[in-house]
Each structure stands twice: as C-alpha cells, then as structure tokens.
Amino acid sequence: MSTKDVATLHKVTAFVTRGDDLLLFRHPHAGIQLPAGTVEEGETPEEAVLREVAEETGLVDVSIAELLLVMEIDLAPDQAVLLESGYLRSTPEDTATLIDERFTRGLIFKVLGVQGKYTRVLYEEYDFRHADPTLLHQQEGWVLSRRLASRLERHLFRLTCHTETPAYWVVDSDRGHRFELFWVPLSSDPGLVVGQDEWLRLVKDKLC
Numbered sequence: 213m214s215t216k217d218v219a220t221l222h223k224v225t226a227f228v229t230r231g232d233d234l235l236l237f238r239h240p241h242a243g244i245q246l247p248a249g250t251v252e253e254g255e256t257p258e259e260a261v262l263r264e265v266a267e268e269t270g271l272v273d274v275s276i277a278e279l280l281l282v283m284e285i286d287l288a289p290d291q292a293v294l295l296e297s298g299y300l301r302s303t304p305e306d307t308a309t310l311i312d313e314r315f316t317r318g319l320i321f322k323v324l325g326v327q328g329k330y331t332r333v334l335y336e337e338y339d340f341r342h343a344d345p346t347l348l349h350q351q352e353g354w355v356l357s358r359r360l361a362s363r364l365e366r367h368l369f370r371l372t373c374h375t376e377t378p379a380y381w382v383v384d385s386d387r388g389h390r391f392e393l394f395w396v397p398l399s400s401d402p403g404l405v406v407g408q409d410e411w412l413r414l415v416k417d418k419l420c
Contacts, residue, residue: 214216219361221318222251222294224261225411226395227419228274233329233395234419235269236402240389241339241348243405246412250318257367265371269393270383274323280415285364287320292333294319300353304330320362330354340405368415 226247228235239245249264251257258276266272287293297317301308304327321333334352338345383391396402398420404412 217365219295220363221295221361222257222260223318223364223366224249224251224257224264225366225368225408226261226265226371227280227369227412227415228265228269228271228371228373229277229398229419230395234398234402235271235373235393235395236384236404236410237268237394238392240391241341243301243340244403245405246408248408250316251367252317252406258318258369261367261369261371267340268383268385270381271373271375271377274371274373277370277372278418279367280370280418281368283366283368283411283414286365287362290323292321292323292331292362293364294321294355294359296359298355298359298419300333300351300355301330302303302353303394304328304332304354308354311351313351321355323360323382326357327354331357334367342384364389366411368411370415375397 228247236244236246242409247265247268249260253261261276262274265274294315294317297314298311299314302311315335321335324332324334332354334350336347337349339348380392380394383393385391
C-alpha cells in the first residue's frame, strides 16, 4: 500500500518568535509545550496554525513567516489517531450505548483489538510533570475503524508576533485547562516535553 492510500491526519505546530525569544506555555499536566493542534476539516494548515495560536495563547496579531518543516509520522502498530470527533461505543455494534465522554479529532488511542468494522481502543491521560508519570484518566471503548488513522503529517511553522505582551500571562483552554504563557530565549534549552524537544532541535538553526 502506498503512503497515499494510508489514512492521514494533519497537524500543526507553531514556533512563535519575537526578536530572539520563543513563546511557550506550561500545560497543567503535560509540561512545557509549543502551541500545536489538529487541522480541522475544510482548513488549510496555515489557517489551522493561526487558529491554534489564538486559542492557546490569546494572540491574534501574528503572521506566518515560513513553513519550517513537514514531518511524516507512522504511528506504532498499537496506536491510532481519531479522524472525527465523537463518542466511543460500549460494544462493537451499531446499536451499542454511547459512552458519555466526547473525544476530539486528533487524539491518539492505544489499539486493543479489532472486531468486524470496529476497533477497540483505550484513551489514557497522564500527568507528566514528575519523573514517574501519574495516570489521571482512562476510557476504553469501541470506534468505527474508518474513523481512525495510522499516520500523521505535521506542519511546523515559524510565526512572528507583532504585539507587546506581558512576560507571563494565562489563557483558559477549551478543554478546561489553564495554560501559563511565557517567553524564553531561542538560545536556551527550555525543557520541552518529549517529542516537542526533537521538533525544536530539527528547526532551531532556522529560528536563530
């Protein structure tokens, strides 16, 4: 099967700069991160990255400076990403009860098995602020296999901030989390979460 035949979800990451500084935020459970998210249906990656920056930082006076990199990522065999927002089912049947928790497009599940046209999945959320991550929440259920993808394409953009901001401010996210925003020198090692630290390493020469 060619890569064109594999279901792919598109994601974006924003390296927002102002002079020699880079904008980051502290997630209450997941640690220090870059603004990032999922390209919604009907959006271009450029539209998505501007929307994600506005939602996660509150900044709207920003512009895209350049596309730094496009990463093609094949998920592990026991992973899948959700293509459509919705609910899990209690059993692998069309008439099954829907589990009362809505999962948004772009979340990654652990794959537990397949039965007919359904895939059994597990969602887990951890607190990564400590050396030994703590499980905060988990939910298991069934989802139509066609609503899952095994491949990601991540677009990394550099954006320029055109407005003055405080050194530190707070934004409430749409998932009930409070993000703490702050600037760091581009020359520093900001201690990004695992995965995002590699994104920064790959594009740092273009940012500095």
